[in-house]
Amino acid sequence: MLSIGEALVGSICSDTEYESDVHTLSLSGDFQATKKLRLNASFVYNNAKDTWDWSFTERTALGNVLIAAVPGRPSNVVTPSGAKYDVGAAYDSADQNNLIDGYSDLSYQQYEFTLGGTYNFTETFYTTASATYDVFDMGEEYVYGDEDGTAYYGYVGLGWNF
């Protein structure tokens, strides 16, 4: 039982576990559709999921170890002798730290589709184009907030072989 002017100091140790699963798939192909037209296409898929598991046992009060109430603050426990004790002011490791698990979970999927091609008008003169659609889809917000996003990009042009 603690008196005013005393404190408990120590540490809680437990084993943490971090698990990471990442899948990456890519498919691509090109096709000479006609003598003048060549097409290409690709698909890339990423799926990542990380989890952190760290559990603390709630130890706000240690059995018969009570903290003397600070004058002016409400007391949670009053003993038969009339002494006042405050367990509400305790630093509870479980309450303070278990949210770490949630903020350490990572989950996202990314899809990227690309379609392109080249058409030869003559042996030296051609046109070329490519278009990509990219999606980043978060399953859980990590420390960077909501990172969901999509992008469309590509190019079109004329070319000359020499």
Added chain:
Amino acid sequence: MKQRHYWLLALLSIVILMTTTTLAIAEETLISGNAEVRVSGINTNDNPARVNEYGTIRSEKGLSLAPKLSLDSVGENSSLGIDVDIMGIHDQKVDFELDAMRIFRLKSHYSVLDHWKDHETLDQMGATMAGDNLGKQPTVSTDKTFYDSGLSTIGGLNPGYTPTEAGQRYYQEMDNDYIVTRREFKNEADLTLPALPNIIFHAGIRIETREGMEQAIGLSKCAGCHVSAGGKDIDERTDDLTFGVTGKFGPITVDYEYLTRNFDEDADAPGRFYAANSNSQLLYNGGDYEYARTPDSEKDTHTLKIRGDFANSTSVVGSYVKSDIESSKSGVADTSYTLQNGTTLKTEMESYGAKATTKLGKNWRFSVRASTYEIEADDNTLYFANRVGVTSKAFTSDGYEDWASAEERKVTEFGADVVYRLTSATLLRFSYGYEKIDREEEELGETETNSFKLAIKSRLTKNLSGRLSYMYQDISDPFGADHATGIYQGTGTADPLGSGLSYAIIPVDEKYWDAVYPERTLSATNQPDAVHEVKLNTTWALKPNMAATLFARVRYEENDDVHYEQSTVVPGVSFWYAPSDKVNLTMAYTYSYQDTENRACVGWYHG
């Protein structure tokens, strides 16, 4: 720094280029390639920072002119190659190669790339902030939680601005786009004079710049009581200049290179307000101070290699490297602390290495290697005022303890490889390696590593080949701190319910440096003391138009002293198929799994 070297190099390059190009043009040349005029564009929705992390075409939506040129010119004795691929203002690659009469060779590369940088919300500070009391230890506050609270102090201290201003700062900071544009211009030139055909002179120049803005996160007071973020301007430039010479004298090849590097950060460092505390120590000083400043640095390196090639596939290689690095924060306005030797930190590295390889008969091949290097960083030692005796209540200055930098160490390595040809299509390899890292700071450990590796490489059939290897490492005292965590673990009163808590009762006004930090009994590291790793790689050419590759890596690490265990499994497959001469198909899949366990301790204060 040393700008005169750049002018000298540029002048020398122009003179040689004009001379040799004139000679090259006189030859009959064959020119081929293609040129494209393109228009590129990008449109993004929601958050572009991840979906367009490496700035394809441009970092934000819009159109760009996107020219492309590929040109090859080949003559009898000379050649020229140019590749230009410009997709946008900040998405560019240019490569240039010239071989003029085999006298002068030049390779140049220029690239530009945008990178969206990380941008934390700081909401994760709430992971240890349940029941937040705005900065009173051990919890933390942020500008957002201060704004939401409407209170005027943080943990009883003046934060330097009102909650309304804190809210403005938070939302302004969240509006920042953290993008850094990286440019690199690299040139490597070789000169071989006809009068000295066995000597090649080398020169190179590399200029790298980074411009933009990154997020800087600062924390006030003695711990993480108030955490806030701000934009940090980036205006960095790295200049590398190399000179060298390679000489071949019979069986002996001598190679020398000198590198000088200069790094400057010209942007102003961000600043923040630090609340004052009654203790007159640096960590408790109040006022506006810079933080997150990147120091300028200079590096000079000399590298000498000597190689001898002899009969029976025997070779001997020796090397010597000496490097001096200086890091300076000379532009810092804050003079509340000083370094022991002015404004510069100095690091020196000196390395010696040797390797010998030979062949015995048709089936055996041996090689041995040894090296040693030492990093001295005397200037990087920290000195802490002694805090002696459990009754001391205040800062004392009756003596100092020093803490040497982790980089200050001596490293000794040696090893041997044996290769045996089992059959005409099968090789067996055994390797042994030893490494000893003797760190100046004893608390960080003296690490010894013994590595053993066994591998077999074989072409099992005409169409099937593969490689299988196993590696084992035994590591004593891996890098870590011996008394880093676990306050009163094993020395205090253990929680009878088995929660992992251990504690002691102390007077409430006892200081941390008397009753907490000296009572840490456990070591902490994320490094293993034993490693097992198996690798497999096979290639199967099923048909002339079909091939598959299967690979896998399995690794297991452990360190019982800190309850550390890590398992890694990375299998993958790739497949190529051409069903006709008009169609090519490829597929690749990789799965990466990793599971890590480690002991973690948090401080526990009650009362």
